[in-house]
Amino acid sequence: MDYKSLSQEQIQHFLDYGFIHLEGCFDPEFAKKSTSAAFDRLGYREDDPATWEQPIVHMPADSYVDVKEFAPKAYDAICDLLGGEDRVKTPVRWGDGYIINFKLGADRDWMAPSPEAGGWHKDGDFFWHFLDSPEQGLLVIVVWRDIAPKGGGTFLACDSVKPIAEYLNENRQGLHPFEGGFGNFITECTDFREVTAKVGDVIVMHPYTLHASSQNHSGKARFITNPPVALKEPMNFNRDDPADYSPVELAVLNALGVDRLDYQLEGERRRFDAKAYREARAREAKARESTT
Numbered sequence: 449m450d451y452k453s454l455s456q457e458q459i460q461h462f463l464d465y466g467f468i469h470l471e472g473c474f475d476p477e478f479a480k481k482s483t484s485a486a487f488d489r490l491g492y493r494e495d496d497p498a499t500w501e502q503p504i505v506h507m508p509a510d511s512y513v514d515v516k517e518f519a520p521k522a523y524d525a526i527c528d529l530l531g532g533e534d535r536v537k538t539p540v541r542w543g544d545g546y547i548i549n550f551k552l553g554a555d556r557d558w559m560a561p562s563p564e565a566g567g568w569h570k571d572g573d574f575f576w577h578f579l580d581s582p583e584q585g586l587l588v589i590v591v592w593r594d595i596a597p598k599g600g601g602t603f604l605a606c607d608s609v610k611p612i613a614e615y616l617n618e619n620r621q622g623l624h625p626f627e628g629g630f631g632n633f634i635t636e637c638t639d640f641r642e643v644t645a646k647v648g649d650v651i652v653m654h655p656y657t658l659h660a661s662s663q664n665h666s667g668k669a670r671f672i673t674n675p676p677v678a679l680k681e682p683m684n685f686n687r688d689d690p691a692d693y694s695p696v697e698l699a700v701l702n703a704l705g706v707d708r709l710d711y712q713l714e715g716e717r718r719r720f721d722a723k724a725y726r727e728a729r730a731r732e733a734k735a736r737e738s739t740t
C-alpha cells in the first residue's frame with residue numbers, strides 16, 4: 449500500500465504498538481482560545497482552581513472544525529492508517545466537546561498505569577462490537593493543552609490489540625459495548641504507557657486499544673477530545689490483493705496470526721443508545737439505594 453504521509457517506520461510502530469504520536473498538528477493559539485472559552489462555558493475561573501468543582505467534565509460540543517483543513521497532518525495519517533481517503537467516512541470533524549480532567553484522583557496517591565489502576569475499556573459506546581466494525585475505525589486523542597507527567601494523560605495498553613482481536617473473532621454474534629467484558633483482558637497486557645503531550649499533538653490508535661483515564665496530580669486542567677473516525681464499509685480481512693490491507697486491518701491479521709480471514713457476521717450490526725443505557729443504570733442504582 450502507498451502511504452500519503454506516514455513513513456514505513458511510523459507504520460511499523462503502529463503495527464508493533466497500536467499507536468502513532470503526531471506532533472504539532474494544529475494551531476496552538478486556536479486551542480488556547482477555545483479551551484479558555486470552555487472555562488467560561490462551565491462558569492469556572494481559569495486562574496482559580498478552587499472554582500473547579502467537578503474533578504472531570506465531559507462537555508457537549510458547541511462547534512466543529514473540518515480536520516482536513518484544520519489538521520492536515522493528522523488527517524493524512526488517519527487516511528493512511530485506514531487504507532486511503534476513499535475508505536473514510538468524510539468529512540472528519542472535531543468538536544469542542546472537551547473531556548477536561550481537572551483533578552481526578554488528586555486526593556489519592558499516584559497509581560502508575562497497570563491493571564490495578566482500573567478503568568480500562570475499549571471505546572465505542574454507540575454500537576455493538578464486531579471484529580470488522582466500521583463505526584470506529586480509529587481511536588484518536590486530540591491534545592488541546594499540554595499534558596505533563598501525572599497530569600491526567602490517558603493510560604494505554606499497547607499490547608491489547610491481540611487479546612481484543614482474538615476475543616472479537618471468537619464472538620462473532622457481537623459484543624455489548626458496556627457489558628462485553630473487554631476491560632478484563634487488561635490482565636493479559638504488560639506494555640503500559642502514560643500519554644504526555646504538547647498542545648497540537650494527536651495520538652492515533654488502533655480501535656482495539658484498551659485505555660483508561662488517569663489521575664491528575666499536576667494542578668493543571670487537562671483538555672482532550674476522543675473523536676472516533678468511521679469507515680464507509682466494515683474492515684475487510686479477505687482482500688484479493690494483500691497490498692490493499694490497511695494498517696488497521698493488518699494489525700488485526702497479525703494479532704490473529706493469519707494472512708487472511710474469512711470473517712462472517714453471526715449477529716446483527718446495530719447502533720446502541722448509550723445515553724438511555726446510562727440513565728437506566730442510574731435509575732436502578734437509585735432504586736437500590738432507596739431500598740437499603
Ligand SMILES: [Fe+2]
Pocket residue numbers: 569570571659674
Ligand atoms: Fe475511552
